[in-house]
Amino acid sequence: MKSWSTENYPLERCVEMRDSEMDDNATSSHSTGVQTPLLNNFVDGAVDYRGRPVLRSKSGLWRSAYFIIGVEVAERFAYYGVSSNLITYLTGSLGLSTAAAAENVNAWTGTASLLPLVGAFIADAFLGRYLTIIFASMLYILALASLALSTLLPATNLQVTLFFISLYLVAFAQGGHKPCVQAFGADQFDANDPDECRAKSSFFNWWYFGMCAGPTVGIFVLSYIQDNLSWGLGFGIPCIIMGFALIIFFLGTMTYRFSENNEDKSAFVRIGQVFAEAARNWRMTHTAISMEEEACGILPHQGSQQFRFLNKALLSPNGSNEYGTVCNINEVEEAKAVLRLVPIWASCLAYATVFSQTSTLFTKQGATMDRSIGSNFKIPAATLQSFIGLSIIILIPIYDAILVPLTRSITKKPSGITMLQRIGIGILISIAVMVVSALVETKRLKIAREYGSLDDPESVIPMKIWWLLPQYVLAGASEVFTIVGMQEFFYDQVPADLKSVGLALYLSCMGIGNFLSSFLISVVERMTGGDGRDGWISDDLNRGHVDYFYYLLAGISAGAFLVYLYAAKSYVYNRGTSF
Incomplete structure (x- = not known):
């Protein structure tokens, strides 16, 4: 299904829809005394069959x-x-x-x-x-x-x-x-x-x-x-x-x-890359991993310590950060x-x-x-x-x-x-x-x-x-x-x-x-x-x-x-x- 974006669905039309919905809410608030938050009217990360943002009240x-x-x-x-x-x-x-x-x-x-x-x-x-x-x-x-x-x-x-x-x-x-x-x-x-x-x-x-x-x-x-x-x-x-x-x-x-x-890469590619990069960096020391974890702001809780070997995917092949991390922390957590x-x-x-x-x-x-x-x-x-x-x-x-x-x-x-x-x-x-x-x-x-x-x-x-x-x-x-x-x-x-x-x-x-x-x-x-x-x-x-x-x-x-x-x-x- 084609994703919604400003390219396939003009921003002006999106604003028009939101303004229209706001008017509906305003009318509703006069009768009920309650103002519905605007952001709650649209469902994040969801579109309809034509790729348009969907209203919570009329879909799903x-x-x-x-x-x-x-x-x-x-x-x-x-x-x-x-x-x-x-x-x-x-x-x-x-x-x-x-x-x-x-x-x-x-x-x-x-x-x-x-x-x-x-x-x-x-x-x-x-x-x-x-x-x-x-x-x-x-x-x-x-x-x-x-x-x-x-x-x-x-x-x-x-x-x-x-x-x-x-x-x-x-x-x-x-x-x-x-x-x-x-x-x-x-x-x-x-x-x-x-x-x-x-x-x-x-x-x-x-x-x-x-x-x-x-x-x-x-x-x-x-x-x-x-x-x-x-x-x-x-x-x-x-x-x-x-x-x-x-x-x-x-x-x-x-x-x-x-x-x-909205991802550039499919989840299959992202997760596969984590395992591939972790395998490539298998020689990296725990010290190097700890330094990279600290740089990424990873807290030492139970979830981060499980399968810690995958954190090696955060490192560049030579073990330095000169060229940035190969995989980001979100991709590692997905894996x-x-x-x-x-x-x-x-x-x-x-x-x-x-x-x-x-x-x-x-x-x-x-x-x-x-x-x-x-x-x-x-x-x-x-x-x-x-x-x-x-x-x-x-x-x-x-x-x-x-x-x-x-x-x-x-x-x-x-x-x-x-x-x-x-x-x-x-x-x-x-x-x-x-x-x-x-x-x-x-x-x-x-x-x-x-x-x-x-x-x-x-x-x-x-x-x-x-x-x-x-x-x-x-x-x-x-x-x-x-x-x-x-x-x-x-x-x-x-x-x-x-x-x-x-x-x-x-x-x-x-x-x-x-x-x-x-x-x-x-x-x-x-x-x-x-x-x-x-x-x-x-x-x-x-x-x-x-x-x-x-x-x-x-x-x-x-x-x-x-x-x-x-x-x-x-x-x-x-x-x-x-x-």
Whole structure:
């Protein structure tokens, strides 16, 4: 988006707009007795779709956020309409084994979660978030149409090839769509205004509410259509929904706030230069660094002492100040802010590995259980994933309306608890998810043995699928804390023109978690199976021990939580907040 300046928008017109706004304020002050400060009427660092300065009263906020949340609801409906029941299509129509299908789903989901890094880079460095969303939406529609078409073709190598090409095109499309839409939504709130800052924190809650409402409906409706009517129709409906989503996004264009970038260099270039110059000056002594810090007025507080080696980027290559500093202090602090995110990101990987089980092994568990309702209706196993969304839909209003004001009155923090505290609570709940899942699976295996189902993988275990509800509901509760907390944290703690990349970092964490899950499944399968033995994760779950795998994940998560506590305790927020 073109930045506003006196070159592309005459100064006289800007003054005219401000004078007009002042007149409006004067009129308003006669009736209310209150004079609104002039500077508060315009949003610093934001322009409209034509590159003009924007009025606070006529742009952004919830009037824009509603359009953007609506687009995300549609996109998540489409994405989960494909992903939630994917393992059923792979083991059914394509005839893959359970382990192979789970690995394929994890690999695809992991790729889909890593690609936002690419989409965010393109948006922040080249196209801008608005145009990236438009192009990604068009690719989404094309990919979903191709995916639906592939299911209608005869079962040949061509059909399989087209299916997987279309599937990964969906991953590419959401990689450009997801981080940009969320960052663009958060851009509609001014972080420098106290009221809008509080509204932005609330936005992340309601954003995730919308994100879960779409999948909840999608999983309920589309999994039934896919299992009982047609896979082509089940993948075609999301294509139509994405078409409507693009129209919705266009409708809000005139209300949007677009970030104005006044930097000569992109954040990628600035941060990369800091690391390059620090590496070039690696031989510089601490004395030289201290002298340069003193010259730059750097105070010896905790934030400045973290990653102090990057301060070498302040020095000229020969160690003198004769030609001035290579990088300025703001650029060095930007690089430190990004580097500080790495320990938090790494310590959340175990949570992401747990999260990936909800769309793979949980679904395969449910497929072996009694799914009947009444005498004629049988619910698809993937339907239970919608209860994650339902629990989130119920819990987020409770969190936003009750828990936040309650904790805010105690802690005096705008969001009640800090972002890192919120993430930590969710990680603790995720450990409980794995323990509960293991206990339920142990009971399912016991019933399978009692009813002689060990050698009959097609048999239905006389145990209602509703036994799985607690693990799904707990998974939803953990998302309310960890996922929403990660979204706000990675958006808030990166430089202003890297917001899309910040959100992509959170998504990449979830993606790496899927790859780690796939890797763990592969290792466990090799170590516990082979030579005619059934491993923990067997094609016939009744002869496997998925409960042992869940206990393993619970142990890994507990160890990772201790690492997270250390990383969170030592983290220095950009704005001085403590853990």
